[in-house]
Amino acid sequence: MAGLIDEPILGTNDIIETREEAEIKDVLIDKVREEGGQGDREMAPPTGNSIHRSGSRPQLDLSKAAILGNSEERDPTILLPNQSDDISHLALDIGGIDSHGWLSETPANCSAEIKATGGGAYKFADLFKEKLGVSLDKEDEMDCLVAGANFLLKAIRHEAFTHMEGHKKFVQIDHNDLFPYLLVNVGSGVSMIKVDGDGKFERVSGTNVGGGTYWGLGRLLTKCKSFDELLELSQRGDNRTIDMLVGDIYGGMDYGKIGLSASTIASSFGKAISEKKELEDYRPEDISLSLLRMISYNIGQISYLNALRFGLKRIFFGGFFIRGHAYTMDTISFAVHFWSKGEAQAMFLRHEGFLGALGAFMSYEKHGLDDLMVHHLVERFPMGAPYTGGKIHGPPLGDLNEKISWMEKFVLKGTEITAPVPMAPPGTTGLGGFEVPSSKGGTLRSDASALNVGVLHLVPTLEVFPLLADPKMYEPNTIDLSDHVELEYWFTVLSEHLPDLVDKAVASEGGTDDARRRGDAFARAFSAHLARLMEEPAAYGKLGLANLLELREECLREFHFVDAYRSIKQRENEASLAVLPDLLMELDSMTEETRLLTLIEGVLAANIFDWGSRACVDLYHKGTIIEIYRMSRNKMQRPWRVDDFDVFKERMQSSGDKKPRPHKRALLFVDNSGADIVLGMLPLARELLRRGTEVVLVANSLPALNDATAMELPDIVAEAAKHCDILRRAAEAGGLLVDAMINALDGSKENSSSVPLMVVENGCGSPCIDLRQVSSELAAAAKDADLIILEGMGRALHTNFNARFKCDALKLAMVKNQRLAEKLIEGNIYDCVCRYEPAS
Numbered sequence: 001m002a003g004l005i006d007e008p009i010l011g012t013n014d015i016i017e018t019r020e021e022a023e024i025k026d027v028l029i030d031k032v033r034e035e036g037g038q039g040d041r042e043m044a045p046p047t048g049n050s051i052h053r054s055g056s057r058p059q060l061d062l063s064k065a066a067i068l069g070n071s072e073e074r075d076p077t078i079l080l081p082n083q084s085d086d087i088s089h090l091a092l093d094i095g096g097i098d099s100h101g102w103l104s105e106t107p108a109n110c111s112a113e114i115k116a117t118g119g120g121a122y123k124f125a126d127l128f129k130e131k132l133g134v135s136l137d138k139e140d141e142m143d144c145l146v147a148g149a150n151f152l153l154k155a156i157r158h159e160a161f162t163h164m165e166g167h168k169k170f171v172q173i174d175h176n177d178l179f180p181y182l183l184v185n186v187g188s189g190v191s192m193i194k195v196d197g198d199g200k201f202e203r204v205s206g207t208n209v210g211g212g213t214y215w216g217l218g219r220l221l222t223k224c225k226s227f228d229e230l231l232e233l234s235q236r237g238d239n240r241t242i243d244m245l246v247g248d249i250y251g252g253m254d255y256g257k258i259g260l261s262a263s264t265i266a267s268s269f270g271k272a273i274s275e276k277k278e279l280e281d282y283r284p285e286d287i288s289l290s291l292l293r294m295i296s297y298n299i300g301q302i303s304y305l306n307a308l309r310f311g312l313k314r315i316f317f318g319g320f321f322i323r324g325h326a327y328t329m330d331t332i333s334f335a336v337h338f339w340s341k342g343e344a345q346a347m348f349l350r351h352e353g354f355l356g357a358l359g360a361f362m363s364y365e366k367h368g369l370d371d372l373m374v375h376h377l378v379e380r381f382p383m384g385a386p387y388t389g390g391k392i393h394g395p396p397l398g399d400l401n402e403k404i405s406w407m408e409k410f411v412l413k414g415t416e417i418t419a420p421v422p423m424a425p426p427g428t429t430g431l432g433g434f435e436v437p438s439s440k441g442g443t444l445r446s447d448a449s450a451l452n453v454g455v456l457h458l459v460p461t462l463e464v465f466p467l468l469a470d471p472k473m474y475e476p477n478t479i480d481l482s483d484h485v486e487l488e489y490w491f492t493v494l495s496e497h498l499p500d501l502v503d504k505a506v507a508s509e510g511g512t513d514d515a516r517r518r519g520d521a522f523a524r525a526f527s528a529h530l531a532r533l534m535e536e537p538a539a540y541g542k543l544g545l546a547n548l549l550e551l552r553e554e555c556l557r558e559f560h561f562v563d564a565y566r567s568i569k570q571r572e573n574e575a576s577l578a579v580l581p582d583l584l585m586e587l588d589s590m591t592e593e594t595r596l597l598t599l600i601e602g603v604l605a606a607n608i609f610d611w612g613s614r615a616c617v618d619l620y621h622k623g624t625i626i627e628i629y630r631m632s633r634n635k636m637q638r639p640w641r642v643d644d645f646d647v648f649k650e651r652m653q654s655s656g657d658k659k660p661r662p663h664k665r666a667l668l669f670v671d672n673s674g675a676d677i678v679l680g681m682l683p684l685a686r687e688l689l690r691r692g693t694e695v696v697l698v699a700n701s702l703p704a705l706n707d708a709t710a711m712e713l714p715d716i717v718a719e720a721a722k723h724c725d726i727l728r729r730a731a732e733a734g735g736l737l738v739d740a741m742i743n744a745l746d747g748s749k750e751n752s753s754s755v756p757l758m759v760v761e762n763g764c765g766s767p768c769i770d771l772r773q774v775s776s777e778l779a780a781a782a783k784d785a786d787l788i789i790l791e792g793m794g795r796a797l798h799t800n801f802n803a804r805f806k807c808d809a810l811k812l813a814m815v816k817n818q819r820l821a822e823k824l825i826e827g828n829i830y831d832c833v834c835r836y837e838p839a840s
């Protein structure tokens with residue numbers, strides 16, 4: 001039986017950064033007590049916040065946090081006015097540059113032990129004690145860097161990527177094949193660390209020409225006031241005016257004999273030897289680019305030589321210098337590729353600037369993070385301060401009102417961020433051909449790195465679905481959004497669906513002014529996400545359609561829309577339950593063979609009740625959806641576009657005297673509400689029960705569109721059971737019925753034996769399902785299952801269409817999108833899919 005969904009151990013990853021002289025990169029992952037793990041479903045508060053994968057409120061309350069004063073001021077103050085003192089785990093990486101006096105003047109009553117690494121952990125220890133009453137527990141910087149890198153590479157999906165010629169490609173690293181690697185941390189200076197395992201490493205080299213050199217020299221030469229400004233200048237630079245190129249020496253020709261193109265830099269800043277020109281005669285843009293190329297290239301080259309020295313194939317680059325800056329990464333990659341003749345690969349980390357802080361956090365004993373696996377962590381991208389682009393990149397704004405008013409202000413400030421940003425095709429660069437930055441854009445986001453950092457939620461109850469045939473090869477998404485045309489199409493679909501969704505969401509909260517404000521804020525927030533992803537599709541990791549659909553649900557929850565389709569679901573359930581007895585009677589009058597076909601037809605036809613599809617919403621508004629449902633129910637044209645019904649029937653049906661062995665247990669992943677569940681999946685479940693197969697209805701943990709949740713299903717089943725003895729006994733055996741209902745059907749209280757009908761939650765709150773992260777309850781239920789039925793476009797087409805399972809699998813859906821129908825099944829909208837795949 002489904003229990004209450006456990007409150008997870010919750011984590012947030014917050015960033016406060018940065019001023020010029022001092023940087024604090026802090027990471028907080030805080031534990032929240034597990035709540036009601038064995039509790040009763042009815043006891044669960046009906047809000048999304050009680051359920052895992054939600055509850056994005058950080059435990060470190062940085063609301064109204066501010067670095068007072070501006071960045072040029074020497075002694076600004078950091079204020080955390082709303083912070084209570086119940087944080088149990090906090091880790092900081094503090095730079096060591098002159099920063100005295102930047103802590104709050106108000107001593108806080110903080111008893112927490114804070115892990116700290118970096119030079120500043122030593123340098124400012126007394127200051128922390130004096131100003132905040134906080135003792136810093138110092139951790140070795142190298143230990144932390146390595147622990148942080150190992151954690152990221154093992155536990156975060158889509159953490160590492162290559163970056164060549166403007167093109168980002170995520171690399172999934174096999175845990176068992178991670179070591180050895182070279183970790184290059186590009187901070188002020190550069191450390192090169194050969195990593196052989198957890199805690200096993202050696203700093204094999206380094207260079208003093210690093211991020212500090214770029215920023216320091218750059219500041220002197222260009223008079224830039226901030227690092228971001230300097231980096232932004234480089235975007236518009238042309239280094240040929242200042243670098244001496246091979247072509248300058250060889251009269252515009254390549255030096256082909258030794259593989260140098262005319263555009264290869266022969267000597268960085270080599271043209272500046274000209275006596276005719278002074279510093280003022282060079283454009284700051286060109287200087288910045290030249291400097292950036294010189295330093296990045298040098299780092300890439302030295303890194304490769306060290307990798308070569310130790311026979312290391314993989315080099316990971318971290319450190320705050322990189323800042324997700326495309327050109328920096330391209331230059332480093334180019335150097336590694338060029339000098340290794342393509343043998344070695346430069347890889348970058350999405351959370352590149354937080355290795356030290358993460359490592360310091362990992363050093364807490366007994367926090368249970370030692371055996372973290374990738375499926376235990378869910379990364380979320382809540383809306384908040386990162387988008388403000390100011391000096392304070394705060395955490396997600398915790399307070400709803402703050403979030404809304406921030407959104408309102410944000411809209412007043414201009415629409416740049418919500419305007420769709422066209423993506424330029426990546427420029428190509430040939431051998432040595434970095435004449436212009438390949439990812440040259442109009443502006444460089446000052447908050448580029450902050451936007452790539454999500455909130456990590458630690459959910460130890462998540463598991464990999466045990467029936468996946470090959471979990472390592474499993475890719476949930478069917479649609480690849482790295483195809484730009486595809487991306488644009490789905491972005492348009494989601495944008496166009498927004499007004500209708502907001503209407504439903506606002507109505508679900510009584511249409512109050514508050515709900516309207518929240519609805520507007522949600523729409524802006526989600527549009528901002530879309531714009532961000534349009535600009536950089538890989539900003540939040542590898543992007544699939546399922547991620548976008550889930551992001552939308554998470555965004556609704558963030559603006560406290562608990563269940564936008566609640567009343568729609570109720571209405572549809574009631575209407576369907578009213579006609580269920582007639583349907584069951586009709587089914588019972590059929591032969592076994594006709595019945596099985598009618599049941600599958602029923603599931604497919606009822607899948608039209610989908611409030612997430614533009615076409616279906618139009619049908620609802622025109623009032624024709626019931627008509628279409630009735631028609632397709634009465635006259636389903638076979639063969640369907642994908643039609644494996646006959647093979648399925650063969651497995652299910654007796655032939656001659658031979659009775660087939662019934663499946664032991666079937667997992668039915670249900671979709672939507674009303675007809676879809678009551679008139680589609682429940683009758684199919686009943687058929688399986690009648691054949692002696694245990695049935696587990698698998699439903700969402702959190703609402704998504706009009707999908708019924710695991711919390712809602714028992715009531716629906718109980719209602720249905722009033723009209724059906726088979727369902728009643730099975731539900732009773734599965735513990736789904738409370739005593740009061742047991743006698744409702746025929747007054748008898750026989751303790752009949754029946755295979756059970758159960759309900760479990762799937763661990764997610766999305767119209768799709770990523771089977772790498774399901775609830776432990778579902779994973780447990782799956783152990784005995786030999787049949788799974790995935791229903792709906794989200795769960796059977798957008799995700800899992802190509803998934804292979806260890807047991808028999810039936811994928812049922814009506815395609816309610818013309819483009820998807822064309823692409824996936826070479827068919828048309830409202831075509832049906834019945835794909836049956838025996839155990840592989």
Ligand SMILES: Nc1ncnc2c1ncn2[C@@H]1O[C@H](COP(=O)(O)OP(=O)(O)O)[C@@H](O)[C@H]1O
Binds near residue numbers: 020023211213227353
């Ligand atoms: N906003 C910023 N302000 C200052 N430096 C920045 C900023 N963003 C990136 N950097 C780069 O990051 C470098 C410091 O990186 P970091 O990883 O913090 O190293 P360290 O811990 O050695 O100080 C700077 O030298 C600079 O090149």
Ligand SMILES: CC(C)(COP(=O)(O)O)[C@@H](O)C(=O)NCCC(=O)O
Binds near residue numbers: 610798816817
């Ligand atoms: C959100 C959905 C996956 C839900 O479909 P379902 O799983 O309920 O069959 C689907 O409605 C969808 O892909 N909608 C977006 C495309 C469109 O509006 O045409």
Ligand SMILES: [Mn+2]
Binds near residue numbers: 672
């Ligand atoms: Mn659905």
